[in-house]
Amino acid sequence: xxxxxLAPESAPNxxxxxxxxxxxxxxxxxxxxxxxVMVMAFxxxxxxxxxxxxxxxxxxxxxxxxxxxxxxxxxxxxxxxxGNANAFTGRAGDVVVQETIKTAADVFGCSLMAVYVSSTGVxxxxxxxxxxxxxxxxxxxxxxxxxxxxxxxxxxxTDTFVKVATETAKIGGVDVRLNGxxxxxxxxxxxxxxxxxxxCTDADIPQPILQTLLTRAVDKTFNCITVDSDTSTxxxxxxxxxxxxxxxxxxxxxxxxxxxxxxxxxxxxxDLSQQxxxxxxxxxxxxxxxxxxxTSPGAAKRIGLSIANSPLVKTAxxxxxxxxxxxxxxxxxxGEKAERDLLRILIGGTEITxxxxxxxxxxxxxxxxxxxxxxxxxxxxxGLGRGKATVWTCDLTHGYIEIxxxxxx
Amino acid sequence: xxxxxLAPESAPNxxxxxxxxxxxxxxxxxxxxxxxVMVMAFxxxxxxxxxxxxxxxxxxxxxxxxxxxxxxxxxxxxxxxxGNANAFTGRAGDVVVQETIKTAADVFGCSLMAVYVSSTGVxxxxxxxxxxxxxxxxxxxxxxxxxxxxxxxxxxxTDTFVKVATETAKIGGVDVRLNGxxxxxxxxxxxxxxxxxxxCTDADIPQPILQTLLTRAVDKTFNCITVDSDTSTxxxxxxxxxxxxxxxxxxxxxxxxxxxxxxxxxxxxxDLSQQxxxxxxxxxxxxxxxxxxxTSPGAAKRIGLSIANSPLVKTAxxxxxxxxxxxxxxxxxxGEKAERDLLRILIGGTEITxxxxxxxxxxxxxxxxxxxxxxxxxxxxxGLGRGKATVWTCDLTHGYIEIxxxxxx
Numbered sequence: 001x002x003x004x005x006l007a008p009e010s011a012p013n014x015x016x017x018x019x020x021x022x023x024x025x026x027x028x029x030x031x032x033x034x035x036x037v038m039v040m041a042f043x044x045x046x047x048x049x050x051x052x053x054x055x056x057x058x059x060x061x062x063x064x065x066x067x068x069x070x071x072x073x074x075x076x077x078x079x080x081x082x083g084n085a086n087a088f089t090g091r092a093g094d095v096v097v098q099e100t101i102k103t104a105a106d107v108f109g110c111s112l113m114a115v116y117v118s119s120t121g122v123x124x125x126x127x128x129x130x131x132x133x134x135x136x137x138x139x140x141x142x143x144x145x146x147x148x149x150x151x152x153x154x155x156x157x158t159d160t161f162v163k164v165a166t167e168t169a170k171i172g173g174v175d176v177r178l179n180g181x182x183x184x185x186x187x188x189x190x191x192x193x194x195x196x197x198x199x200c201t202d203a204d205i206p207q208p209i210l211q212t213l214l215t216r217a218v219d220k221t222f223n224c225i226t227v228d229s230d231t232s233t234x235x236x237x238x239x240x241x242x243x244x245x246x247x248x249x250x251x252x253x254x255x256x257x258x259x260x261x262x263x264x265x266x267x268x269x270x271d272l273s274q275q276x277x278x279x280x281x282x283x284x285x286x287x288x289x290x291x292x293x294x295t296s297p298g299a300a301k302r303i304g305l306s307i308a309n310s311p312l313v314k315t316a317x318x319x320x321x322x323x324x325x326x327x328x329x330x331x332x333x334x335g336e337k338a339e340r341d342l343l344r345i346l347i348g349g350t351e352i353t354x355x356x357x358x359x360x361x362x363x364x365x366x367x368x369x370x371x372x373x374x375x376x377x378x379x380x381x382x383g384l385g386r387g388k389a390t391v392w393t394c395d396l397t398h399g400y401i402e403i404x405x406x407x408x409x
Numbered sequence: 410x411x412x413x414x415l416a417p418e419s420a421p422n423x424x425x426x427x428x429x430x431x432x433x434x435x436x437x438x439x440x441x442x443x444x445x446v447m448v449m450a451f452x453x454x455x456x457x458x459x460x461x462x463x464x465x466x467x468x469x470x471x472x473x474x475x476x477x478x479x480x481x482x483x484x485x486x487x488x489x490x491x492g493n494a495n496a497f498t499g500r501a502g503d504v505v506v507q508e509t510i511k512t513a514a515d516v517f518g519c520s521l522m523a524v525y526v527s528s529t530g531v532x533x534x535x536x537x538x539x540x541x542x543x544x545x546x547x548x549x550x551x552x553x554x555x556x557x558x559x560x561x562x563x564x565x566x567t568d569t570f571v572k573v574a575t576e577t578a579k580i581g582g583v584d585v586r587l588n589g590x591x592x593x594x595x596x597x598x599x600x601x602x603x604x605x606x607x608x609c610t611d612a613d614i615p616q617p618i619l620q621t622l623l624t625r626a627v628d629k630t631f632n633c634i635t636v637d638s639d640t641s642t643x644x645x646x647x648x649x650x651x652x653x654x655x656x657x658x659x660x661x662x663x664x665x666x667x668x669x670x671x672x673x674x675x676x677x678x679x680d681l682s683q684q685x686x687x688x689x690x691x692x693x694x695x696x697x698x699x700x701x702x703x704t705s706p707g708a709a710k711r712i713g714l715s716i717a718n719s720p721l722v723k724t725a726x727x728x729x730x731x732x733x734x735x736x737x738x739x740x741x742x743x744g745e746k747a748e749r750d751l752l753r754i755l756i757g758g759t760e761i762t763x764x765x766x767x768x769x770x771x772x773x774x775x776x777x778x779x780x781x782x783x784x785x786x787x788x789x790x791x792g793l794g795r796g797k798a799t800v801w802t803c804d805l806t807h808g809y810i811e812i813x814x815x816x817x818x
Contacts, residue, residue, distance in 0.1 A: 093766070
């Protein structure tokens with residue numbers, strides 16, 4: 001698979017993060033000649049926050065993560081495989097998850113509920129019973145402090161580039177770091193976390209606060225991206241905090257000491273989530289849709305997603321066609337309040353419509369030039385209220401169909 | 410544009426229908442060398458029922474149809490053009506509609522509210538001010554009893570074949586006929602009528618009853634089809650009754666004398682709506698998705714549409730890949746109640762899953778053979794209740810992207 005033309009030119013080097021050790025290998029589940037399982041171990045005292053798919057047919061690993069988070073969010077190990085989603089695999093799939101967490105609990109000397117598991121790949125194919133537990137046992141003694149890029153590579157499926165990000169922040173004068181990896185390029189739609197993403201920090205933040213911070217950040221990042229409007233059965237974003245730096249514990253999610261950490265968490269979530277869009281299956285253009293003037297922030301997001309998910313809008317952009325009439329259509333079908341004569345549409349900063357029709361003397365030349373670029377900006381002002389939101393997507397090209405018409409074989 | 414491989418082998422010949430006269434010509438709005446405007450005149454005493462798009466950015470012609478229906482549904486004329494949707498064209502677009510209905514009212518000696526107007530084509534481009542009114546005046550004296558196929562051809566945009574249908578029925582022992590035409594192949598999604606469709610009958614049915622019958626039929630036909638999940642600003646289905654045959658007037662929508670007429674109306678709506686799917690942009694396969702066992706009929710329809718609108722399901726079918734895991738995904742993302750261990754999935758009549766996993770000894774050979782055909786049947790039993798619904802769609806192919814990445818030029 002060719003590297004996406006929208007991929008960042010280079011990836012940052014991720015330094016080791018105190019309290020986290022990593023190992024990868026080939027498990028034999030599906031892919032040959034590459035690592036397909038990743039294990040992270042967290043030092044005692046680490047906690048986990050998480051957000052998972054809203055799908056009603058979510059996978060066995062996701063069900064376990066929900067249970068583990070509900071049990072208090074202690075974190076000692078994370079096991080992720082690619083190649084098989086272990087979704088819709090019945091009781092046999094549940095057994096694989098149980099065997100995996102039992103093995104990890106034994107290897108790392110922790111409770112079952114301190115182990116987190118994810119699987120990504122084909123839905124509905126039986127998982128080999130032993131491959132993942134055996135890999136956990138094999139990797140256990142070999143984990144090392146670094147290796148984030150290897151971990152990001154091991155969890156890839158149709159991804160065309162490795163997705164990592166790192167940020168630093170201060171909590172009460174103490175330096176903390178966030179490292180993150182993510183995978184995803186198809187079956188991406190915003191309804192709780194929309195891919196597999198793992199972020200770790202060495203900060204000391206109690207689990208309930210960590211959960212609140214993650215949920216807020218995901219809502220503005222991972223939940224604002226869409227590639228194809230399809231929601232995975234496996235999507236999970238986890239945030240582990242190892243408490244290895246001596247910052248003063250924040251008292252609640254609104255503690256002023258967390259201001260800079262929140263900025264860094266939002267930045268790393270934004271970076272990782274936009275990398276997923278940049279690797280959207282077949283993507284040739286990265287599209288930002290900014291909606292203002294909606295009756296509420298939720299309405300703005302729904303209008304933005306209606307535009308971002310419209311196959312007609314996405315194919316027009318693929319064709320570099322400034323067919324703004326399709327944006328009007330997508331606003332209309334969103335179900336949210338809109339009035340023709342108040343709607344303003346701008347592409348690449350050029351105003352196209354106002355007062356319910358094309359602006360006087362509209363010159364398509366600058367818009368046509370903008371459409372030829374790789375970064376497309378669409379702005380829609382509904383003109384009714386103060387609700388605003390930005391969502392990100394990619395265009396719909398022949399590449400998407402090529403990738404998805406023959407994924408299993 | 411090549412004729413869709415899913416087009417019916419031949420179209421029926423539509424006989425004239427008492428009380429309806431038809432004319433077509435080239436208006437100069439956009440297309441050269443083909444008719445692009447169609448006028449139908451109805452004898453005095455005719456009534457109209459209608460269903461229109463739920464879009465919040467609906468076009469000026471749609472707004473007028475809503476007003477005319479609300480004014481009582483008298484019907485004397487229908488004017489439809491292709492090439493320009495007169496949508497999002499501001500007050501200038503409203504003026505075109507006003508001039509069109511004034512001209513038709515003058516030509517046919519009727520009230521403004523007995524004239525119906527539709528426009529289909531590009532959104533947002535200004536309509537020439539005079540082209541349609543001039544065409545109405547030119548066609549007025551030349552209308553003829555037949556010409557249904559020409560009418561169907563004049564309203565086509567990206568359609569690759571002419572779509573007509575005819576049915577007969579008895580009302581209280583009296584023979585009545587229904588003739589219908591429809592256009593549509595993209596921007597098709599079920600949220601009230603999803604294309605332009607015009608059906609006429611010579612039966613004598615009071616307008617409020619006609620409206621009820623049409624709404625019910627559309628709900629099971631035009632509102633159960635989807636090509637790309639996009640909802641047009643222009644969609645309209647109208648049903649005119651000319652009262653030319655001497656059937657006894659039914660007293661209400663549940664009058665037993667209407668039983669056979671309802672069957673025929675459902676049949677013609679089904680025929681026309683499925684023709685639209687068969688001409689879905691780029692379609693190579695016609696897909697029926699039958700959902701049973703949902704908690705309600707509405708839930709069944711929403712699950713069906715979640716499957717039918719999933720780009721991943723549609724591309725898998727385009728690739729003749731029996732990737733049933735994507736059907737599981739689409740059930741999961743519908744938001745409707747589902748339980749993994751109760752879900753049954755059949756493709757082409759072959760049971761694939763039961764009890765939350767693939768069936769013992771599942772043989773993909775017959776399913777793979779079915780996937781190679783042009784007519785794909787998907788059945789999903791949710792196993793929770795009695796709600797059922799069937800929806801129809803087509804696959805998502807390179808053809809869809811070819812057509813839509815460069816539609817305006």
